[in-house]
Amino acid sequence: MSVEPAAKPMVEGIFTPAGSDGLAHLLCSRCACGAVAFPARERCAACSGTDLVVEEVPNEGTIYSWTTSPGRTVRVVAQVQFANGLMAQGHVTAEPAAVRIGQRVRTVAVPVDYADDGTPLLSYAFEPVEEAA
Amino acid sequence: MAIVVGVGMVPFGRHPDKTVADLGTGAVLAALADAGLPWRAIEVMHCGAAGAGLTPGTRIGAQLGLTGIPITNIDNASASGSSAFRLACRDVDSGSVDIALAVGVGKFGRTLRLDGGVGAPEPGTAEYRERQIGAMQGPLPPAGLFAMRTRRRMYEFGSNLDQFAQVAVKNRKHAMLNPYAQMREPMTLEDVRNARVVADPLTVPHCCPVGDGGAAAIVVSERKARELGIAPAIRVIASAFRTPTLAGVMNAQDADTTVATVQAAYEQAGLGPRDIDLVQVHDAFTVEEIEYCESMGFCERGSGEAAVERGELSIGGRIPFSTDGGLLSRGHPLGPTGLAQVHETVLQLRGAAGQRQVEGARTGLVHMVGIGGVCLVHILQRE
Ligand SMILES: [Zn+2]
Numbered sequence: 001m002s003v004e005p006a007a008k009p010m011v012e013g014i015f016t017p018a019g020s021d022g023l024a025h026l027l028c029s030r031c032a033c034g035a036v037a038f039p040a041r042e043r044c045a046a047c048s049g050t051d052l053v054v055e056e057v058p059n060e061g062t063i064y065s066w067t068t069s070p071g072r073t074v075r076v077v078a079q080v081q082f083a084n085g086l087m088a089q090g091h092v093t094a095e096p097a098a099v100r101i102g103q104r105v106r107t108v109a110v111p112v113d114y115a116d117d118g119t120p121l122l123s124y125a126f127e128p129v130e131e132a133a
Numbered sequence: 134m135a136i137v138v139g140v141g142m143v144p145f146g147r148h149p150d151k152t153v154a155d156l157g158t159g160a161v162l163a164a165l166a167d168a169g170l171p172w173r174a175i176e177v178m179h180c181g182a183a184g185a186g187l188t189p190g191t192r193i194g195a196q197l198g199l200t201g202i203p204i205t206n207i208d209n210a211s212a213s214g215s216s217a218f219r220l221a222c223r224d225v226d227s228g229s230v231d232i233a234l235a236v237g238v239g240k241f242g243r244t245l246r247l248d249g250g251v252g253a254p255e256p257g258t259a260e261y262r263e264r265q266i267g268a269m270q271g272p273l274p275p276a277g278l279f280a281m282r283t284r285r286r287m288y289e290f291g292s293n294l295d296q297f298a299q300v301a302v303k304n305r306k307h308a309m310l311n312p313y314a315q316m317r318e319p320m321t322l323e324d325v326r327n328a329r330v331v332a333d334p335l336t337v338p339h340c341c342p343v344g345d346g347g348a349a350a351i352v353v354s355e356r357k358a359r360e361l362g363i364a365p366a367i368r369v370i371a372s373a374f375r376t377p378t379l380a381g382v383m384n385a386q387d388a389d390t391t392v393a394t395v396q397a398a399y400e401q402a403g404l405g406p407r408d409i410d411l412v413q414v415h416d417a418f419t420v421e422e423i424e425y426c427e428s429m430g431f432c433e434r435g436s437g438e439a440a441v442e443r444g445e446l447s448i449g450g451r452i453p454f455s456t457d458g459g460l461l462s463r464g465h466p467l468g469p470t471g472l473a474q475v476h477e478t479v480l481q482l483r484g485a486a487g488q489r490q491v492e493g494a495r496t497g498l499v500h501m502v503g504i505g506g507v508c509l510v511h512i513l514q515r516e
Binding site: 010011014015035039045046064065066067068069070075077078079088089090091096101102112123124 | 262265266268269270271272273274277280281282284285288330331332333334335379
């Protein structure tokens with residue numbers, strides 16, 4: 001009898017698949033001076049200070065701009081702006097025709113690979129939020 | 134102030150029969166011939182190259198003759214040649230030498246990783262972790278970031294893609310008049326529209342080509358210029374160099390750094406945009422010429438597209454940009470590009486630019502951006 005290993009992020013410290021509210025969140029650093037950064041930094045870009053804590057970025061953000069990545073499968077890559085002032089880049093789980101600047105998206109965890117022991121590895125991605133008609 | 138007395142180039146394009154050192158030697162010999170100086174008069178050399186192997190400048194020096202002079206190799210990505218030029222000017226300005234040489238070389242070949250490695254990084258290494266983080270963020274070619282900058286401008290200012298394509302068409306027209314340019318086939322707006330998409334919405338002609346080439350410039354002190362009887366002198370009246378201050382909106386970082394660098398250059402020269410007659414800009418992608426034209430104070434934010442459309446940035450227009458074809462059509466072999474800009478500016482200020490001559494050109498600005506946020510601006514002026 002085998003137990004399927006639990007999925008985990010491809011790289012630790014970039015995002016959490018289930019944060020304090022059960023939703024996926026990017027992880028950013030916040031410096032004592034107030035500056036936030038994604039991915040999290042050990043030394044602040046604004047003041048060079050080292051008094052930084054890791055915190056969750058809001059689950060939802062807004063598409064600032066987008067393009068497509070090269071390769072056989074066309075994939076949308078977007079810059080997403082969050083209410084805490086951060087901008088992060090990542091894949092969007094939608095076809096180009098369904099993506100637009102200003103669109104609300106939520107952060108989700110998606111399986112992208114397997115570790116040698118069969119553990120599913122997760123990345124984050126952005127999923128368009130259904131808007132009320 | 135440093136005075137430019139010689140410029141030389143190996144035309145940009147493909148040179149499979151020449152090594153990186155051969156390309157540099159060709160450019161240096163052309164600059165020496167232009168200045169009427171022998172290699173043995175050069176007191177210091179700076180070589181700009183990006184990912185062109187170890188110490189290309191030292192190999193160029195060895196080809197030209199072992200004179201024992203200091204030779205420094207600089208890798209500042211696209212701004213490597215501009216960085217070499219700045220250091221040559223500063224050596225002369227410091228009074229430590231009277232004659233300094235800057236050379237830039239580049240050759241399209243294997244693609245180097247930004248972390249310096251070749252091939253795929255080994256699992257378990259810091260480089261592998263960086264690669265995986267990059268994969269999560271959605272890895273893009275350089276065109277991807279500029280595609281997003283283009284799309285954002287279209288959203289903010291209501292501009293259309295054809296207006297960006299007009300930059301490529303204009304710079305191709307300029308390149309067709311330049312024997313040193315890589316891309317000299319006629320190109321229409323239709324051609325730009327119908328080309329292959331690199332990163333939505335950008336097609337191939339919105340992006341600069343890869344290629345091989347070399348470019349060099351020789352600068353001398355005021356004292357040496359008098360001794361050589363140089364007249365009229367072309368002086369480097371500003372040399373400004375900035376890196377980003379804060380990772381603000383990642384989409385606009387190069388434009389912000391350009392604002393700070395150009396401002397510093399204007400202050401050094403005691404000039405403003407109204408005093409500039411022509412500009413060579415880092416137009417690796419069409420959106421850049423439009424953005425930086427605004428960053429440099431030649432038009433209001435959001436009006437760059439219209440300025441291009443009205444022909445204001447063409448030869449014969451209000452403020453000609455990329456008179457030699459720019460990175461988009463003169464070409465961009467990384468290392469030599471900043472020195473090709475100096476080459477073009479010096480020809481223009483001498484009134485020796487032939488069919489692409491900007492009438493009455495006296496003051497020219499050159500601008501380069503290197504990946505990671507390096508920005509250099511020089512202003513050259515004929516006395
Ligand atoms: Zn700080």
